[in-house]
Amino acid sequence: xxxxxxxxxxxxxxxxxxxxxxxxxxxxxxxxxxxxxxxxxxxxxxxxxxxxxxxxxxxxxxxxxxxxxxxxxxxxxxxxxxxxxxxxxxxxxxxxxxxxxxxxxxxxxxxxxxxxxxxxxxxxxxxxxxxxxxxxxxxxxxxxxxxxxxxxxxxxxxxxxxxxxxxxxxxxxxxxxxxxxxxxxxxxxxxxxxxxxxxxxxxxxxxxxxxxxxxxxxxxxxxxxxxxxxxxxxxxxxxxxxxxxxxxxxxxxxxxxxxxxxxxxxxxxxxxxxxxxxxxxxxxxxxxxxxxxxxxxxxxxxxxxxxxxxxxxxxxxxxxxxxxxxxxxxxxxxxxxxxxxxxxxxxxxxxxxxxxxxxxxxxxxxxxxxxxxxxxxxxxxxxxxxxxxxxxxxxxxxxxxxxxxxxxxxxxxxxxxxxxxxxxxxxxxxxxxxxxxxxxxxxxxxxxxxxx
Amino acid sequence: xxxxxxxxxxxxxxxxxxxxxxxxxxxxxxxxxxxxxxxxxxxxxxxxxxxxxxxxxxxxxxxxxxxxxxxxxxxxxxxxxxxxxxxxx
Numbered sequence: 001x002x003x004x005x006x007x008x009x010x011x012x013x014x015x016x017x018x019x020x021x022x023x024x025x026x027x028x029x030x031x032x033x034x035x036x037x038x039x040x041x042x043x044x045x046x047x048x049x050x051x052x053x054x055x056x057x058x059x060x061x062x063x064x065x066x067x068x069x070x071x072x073x074x075x076x077x078x079x080x081x082x083x084x085x086x087x088x089x090x091x092x093x094x095x096x097x098x099x100x101x102x103x104x105x106x107x108x109x110x111x112x113x114x115x116x117x118x119x120x121x122x123x124x125x126x127x128x129x130x131x132x133x134x135x136x137x138x139x140x141x142x143x144x145x146x147x148x149x150x151x152x153x154x155x156x157x158x159x160x161x162x163x164x165x166x167x168x169x170x171x172x173x174x175x176x177x178x179x180x181x182x183x184x185x186x187x188x189x190x191x192x193x194x195x196x197x198x199x200x201x202x203x204x205x206x207x208x209x210x211x212x213x214x215x216x217x218x219x220x221x222x223x224x225x226x227x228x229x230x231x232x233x234x235x236x237x238x239x240x241x242x243x244x245x246x247x248x249x250x251x252x253x254x255x256x257x258x259x260x261x262x263x264x265x266x267x268x269x270x271x272x273x274x275x276x277x278x279x280x281x282x283x284x285x286x287x288x289x290x291x292x293x294x295x296x297x298x299x300x301x302x303x304x305x306x307x308x309x310x311x312x313x314x315x316x317x318x319x320x321x322x323x324x325x326x327x328x329x330x331x332x333x334x335x336x337x338x339x340x341x342x343x344x345x346x347x348x349x350x351x352x353x354x355x356x357x358x359x360x361x362x363x364x365x366x367x368x369x370x371x372x373x374x375x376x377x378x379x380x381x382x383x384x385x386x387x388x389x390x391x392x393x394x395x396x397x398x399x400x401x402x403x404x405x406x407x408x409x410x411x412x413x414x415x416x417x418x419x420x421x422x423x424x425x426x427x428x429x430x431x432x433x434x435x436x437x438x439x440x441x442x443x444x445x446x447x448x449x450x451x452x
Numbered sequence: 453x454x455x456x457x458x459x460x461x462x463x464x465x466x467x468x469x470x471x472x473x474x475x476x477x478x479x480x481x482x483x484x485x486x487x488x489x490x491x492x493x494x495x496x497x498x499x500x501x502x503x504x505x506x507x508x509x510x511x512x513x514x515x516x517x518x519x520x521x522x523x524x525x526x527x528x529x530x531x532x533x534x535x536x537x538x539x540x541x
Contacts, residue, residue: 002456002536002539003539004486004497006535006538007456008488010534010539011528015526065513066531067531068513068528068530068531069534249538252537252538253534253537256533
């Protein structure tokens with residue numbers, strides 16, 4: 001017989017502490033859909049996605065009901081579309097975005113990721129076309145998410161791509177200004193992007209992945225915070241232990257769901273992503289975990305240390321609970337998606353510079369941060385470059401998902417609603433990095449890349 | 453295949469009777485029952501065998517959830533594997 005305390009603990013985690021599986025993401029390779037005729041390629045893409053993912057949403061809902069675990073998202077990631085766009089020069093890649101959008105609607109998923117390009121060392125013709133089309137694609141589709149990888153530890157940073165992305169991020173925000181600039185919330189600029197990430201907006205199905213795969217992202221900041229609250233005054237070794245034990249349980253649940261989804265969909269299991277992913281809901285905040293550790297507000301001095309402890313303990317707890325760990329795996333700090341971060345940004349405790357420091361010790365990066373609408377493109381590029389440098393040197397994934405709040409200034413608010421949340425526009429440093437960004441070229445790969 | 457039914461809420465007459473009646477009606481065998489108090493709330497845990505359940509498991513979940521709502525209680529019906537995987541190595 002199972003221990004009744006254990007049973008009630010699980011029920012309490014689900015009912016009161018927002019325990020859930022954040023996403024089941026099906027990765028689908030579209031390499032066999034390439035065609036020099038863009039319409040033919042789009043038809044193949046639509047057909048393949050619908051064929052593979054037709055039962056994804058229903059299977060997720062069935063598992064959720066049988067095991068009593070909320071599974072929040074069912075999503076799809078696909079091969080970076082720039083690879084397919086390369087096969088049909090002269091055609092707008094936006095056709096692909098629209099095909100993905102139709103497929104997402106038909107399968108019932110709430111996001112489809114992979115309108116992406118990998119340009120960390122340079123551009124191919126498909127990459128140029130895709131990057132130029134991102135603003136149009138994101139403003140004319142509902143479910144499509146886009147990402148661009150502009151650097152890796154092995155290759156260095158493609159500063160020409162960085163320079164382009166500053167303008168693209170601004171352009172996307174301007175085109176969706178009537179919808180609180182939501183387009184920019186669906187665009188991520190990566191350094192060291194993982195090929196098996198199940199989380200949006202940065203999910204894509206890397207070229208090294210199998211034809212189809214199931215990746216699962218777990219969550220549970222509320223559970224970790226509640227466990228720490230019960231422990232009261234233990235020292236930080238004790239705090240790390242509690243986080244590890246809780247992360248283990250959360251991850252085991254994710255592993256079970258991943259295996260079950262894989263079995264029912266006849267698709268190989270890829271990885272479990274050990275991430276603490278917050279939502280704007282009360283009690284589902286990573287910032288509140290840091291505050292539970294003893295900080296008056298997230299953003300106070302000590303935040304980076306607390307986050308480093310948390311991030312490491314989540315991984316240590318999760319690693320034994322899953323047969324394959326991958327994706328981003330770490331604590332997320334998306335400002336507008338985390339009730340505690342929103343409060344800290346509103347009261348001034350949390351600044352962009354502190355967030356940048358925090359990204360050195362956690363996944364993923366400067367995520368879901370609204371910046372003033374008049375922020376110049378080169379400043380956005382420079383923020384991307386800084387963040388990519390942190391990722392490149394530390395051999396970790398970093399990303400930038402900034403939302404230039406068109407027509408708004410620091411202190412005003414953006415509101416996306418739903419899981420994307422909302423929050424205050426945060427001030428950026430106004431000194432110009434324009435000349436540095438205009439130089440272009442590549443930042444050479446660091447010494448850390450020479451491991452052979 | 454076994455499932456765990458948990459009933460959490462204010463204690464009242466007939467909880468066990470109603471839940472077990474639904475189990476009996478659908479060919480679900482009650483293997484074990486325990487009761488405890490959690491934060492001043494009544495908590496009953498039933499281990500049931502659903503291998504001969506006459507209706508799809510999801511319908512059983514719906515039926516019991518509905519009974520719970522009618523009585524002002526929270527009833528969860530969950531496959532036992534979720535607890536095994538979370539609490540056993």
